[in-house]
Amino acid sequence: MPASQNLRKQEARASRRRSIDRWFGRIGFLVTLGTLGVLAILLLNLAASGLTRIDWQFLLSFPSRRPAEAGILSAWVGTILLMMVTASVAVPLGVAAGIYLEEYAPKNKWTDFVEINISNLAGVPSILYGLMALGLFVYQFRFGQSILAGGLALACLVLPIVIVATREALRTIPASIREAAFALGATRWQAVWHHLLPYSTGGIATGVILAMSRAIGESAPLITIGALTFIAFLPPAPILAHAPFISFDWLFSPFTALPIQMFNWVSRPGEEFQSNAAAAGLFLMLITLSMNGAAILLRRHAQRNIKW
Amino acid sequence: MVNPIPAAQVSSVKDIAQVEVKPEVKVEIQNLSFFYGRNQVLRNVSLDVPAYQVTAMIGPSGCGKTTLLRCLNRMHDLYPGNRYEGSVRLYPGGTDILGPGMDPIRVRMRFGMVFQKPNPFPKSIYENVAYGLRLQGMNKRRDLDERVEKALRESALWDEVKSRLHQLAHNLSGGQQQRLCIARAIATDPDVVLFDEPTSALDPIATSKIEELIVEMKKRVTVIIVTHNLQQAGRISDRTAFMYLGELIEFGETNRLFTNPAKPQTEDYISGRFG
Incomplete structure (x- = not known):
């Protein structure tokens, strides 16, 4: 050729x-x-049918049979209290487990097995966490259909996310930084506490916020444990005007949450309840998006001073 | 009449004159073997590191020189599957730092270490230098200030950073960062400072500053340096150890080893026939 x-x-x-x-x-x-x-389109659709419903009256009213008077007060208060329980359980446990697995655990078949199963846990359908919480927290521990049981169910759900985020944040710190600390005579705990945790706070906090924004939208586990869909009262206040000023009675209160309130309205006939559902959905969406936005800002801010 | 000097005395004076003056030993390595899993990386290394001198370790990649260095401050303990045999005695006192019951953390507080790449903590210049002191329990501001300044002066960095002690260490140049790491390593007054190829990531000017510093440092501290750079070993070290395939081939005064090596492998390596 x-x-x-x-x-x-x-x-x-x-x-x-x-x-x-x-x-x-x-x-x-x-x-x-x-x-x-x-x-x-999803956002526009929600906004088109729900935006006009969002006002102070909607945010500060309990649910009602009359759609025009109904609001999401008990739902967003319930959601916030749930998140407080979820965060105060999932963050310390998840961060501690992540630190253990990344910095302390020996590398052998047993820890490999644990690692694989933590990834598997992240993929377990959320309704199964609901079933577990129903059996364990509601019946076994007799927490009832309470904020505590719901918060713990959500904490189990997001625990793997927090663990994985912690491990990934720790893994971005080069080995040379650990060795520098150890060479000066630091113990593992001192290396973690003085260096690794401070340098990975941004990454961990980002993961925690993403985990919370996952938890905030979950409805299946809460419905499984029997969260109520119609609640026209608020749980007991956590802060009292008299001694001892702090009360944990709210933990055992029945509750509802934003996704459940939405679910309730969607399943009702009538155009007006649908637009209430859209408004609650829009509100939930705004919370989630702003949490994700906060996560992004936090990550940028935390990495500004840290270069390797 | 002059008293005759007793014969015995004369001969002893003569003996002393002939014997090479043996320097004080700081670290005595005896029959040291090191295993990484089943893999033996060091084979029966015995070596006396003299006090207040610079001892260089040279040899081709994978010869075990860095492994040997990291045995001395028990860095291998941080990773699983490692095993030491033999002894490493630190003088004065002669405690075996590989001995049973010896806490690696106590060993590391007596050995400073400077790594291949500058690895300052992402904290302020001041906090970098103060960290070792804080670990040892020093927390009074006045004491810390004094020791931080001393360490920074001794690492020839004080004049460059005295006005910005509380700025981030990462704003310094590579050479300055490495001098900061030296300051961090010497701030706690260790007995020995270990250098693991400290200039391999630096330009020639920064390198020569570090070399000057190391030579200056031996007045106060014993230095062991691993280097792949033969000229560097020749310039700054008093004694040189040549290692090959996990064994110590030859150890002696640097001048003698470079001009008149006793072993053929040493000669081949320093003349560039392999490596």
């Missing part, structure tokens, strides 16, 4: 390769646009 002919063939082939390359770029762009479009 003459050289010039070979060259022409190569050129033809190259232009075909280039065109495949170009087309993949275009298709990828469209797919990305489509995905974002779905999110935008």
Whole structure:
């Protein structure tokens, strides 16, 4: 075959390769646009039917049979209290487990097994956590269908997320930093406490916020343990005007939460309840998006002073 | 009449004159073997590191020189599956730092270490230097200030950083960061400072500053330096150990070892025939 002919063939082939390359770029762009479009349509749709319903009256009223008077007060208060329980259980346990696995645990078959199963736990359907919480917290420990039981169920659900986020944050710290601390005579605990935790706070906090924004939207486990869908009172206040000023009675109070309130309204007939559901959904969405935004800002801020 | 000097005395004076003056030993390594899992990395290394001198360890990659260095402050204890045999005695006192019941943390407080790449903590310059002192329980501001300044002066960094002690260490240049790591290592007055190829990530000017510092440092502390750079070993060390395949091939005065090596492998290596 003459050289010039070979060259022409190569050129033809190259232009075909280039065109495949170009087309993949275009298709990828469209797919990305489509995905974002779905999110935008979802938000617009929620906003169209729910935005006009969001006002102070809606935020400060209990649910009601009359849709125009109904509000989400007990729902968002319930959600906040749930998150307090979830965070105060999942964060210390998850961070401690992450530190143990990353910094203390020996690398052997047993820890490999534990590691794989933590990833598996993150994939367990949330309703199963609900069933576990129903059997364990509600019946066995007799916590009842309470904020405590619901918060613990959600804590179990997000625990693997916190563990994985902690481990990933610790893993970004180079081994040379650990060795520098150890070479000066630090114990493992001192290396963790003086260096590794402070340098990974940003990453861990980001993971915690993402875990919480996952928990805040969960309804299946709460419904399973029997959260009520119609609550026209608030749990007992955690702060009292008289000694001892702090009360934990709210932990054992029945509760509802934003997704459950939404679920309740969606399942009712009537246009107006649907728009209440949309408004609650929009509110939930705003909370979730602002939590994710906070996570991004926090990550940027925390990494500003730390370079390796 | 002059009293004749007793014959015995004369001969003893002569003996002393002939014997090479033996320097004080700081670290006595005896029959040291090191295993990484089933893999033996060091084979029966015996070596006396003299006090207040610079001892260099040279040899091709994988010869075990860094492994040997990291035995001395028990850094291998941080990772599972490692095992030491033999003894390493630290003088004065002669305690075996590999001995049973010896706490690696106590060993590390007597050995400073400077690593291949500058690895300051992402904290202020001041806190970097103060960290070892804080670990040892010093927390009075006045004492810390004094020791931090002393360490920074001894690492020739004080004039460059005295006005910004509370700024982040990462704003310093690579060479300054490495001098900061030296300050951090010497702030606690260790007996020995271990250098693991401290200039391999630095430019020639920064390198020569570190070298000057090491030579200056031996007035106060014993230095052991691993280097892949033969010229560096020649410039700054008093004694050189040549290692190959986990064994100590030759150990002696640097000048003698470089000009008149006793072993053929040493000669091959320093003349660039392999490595």
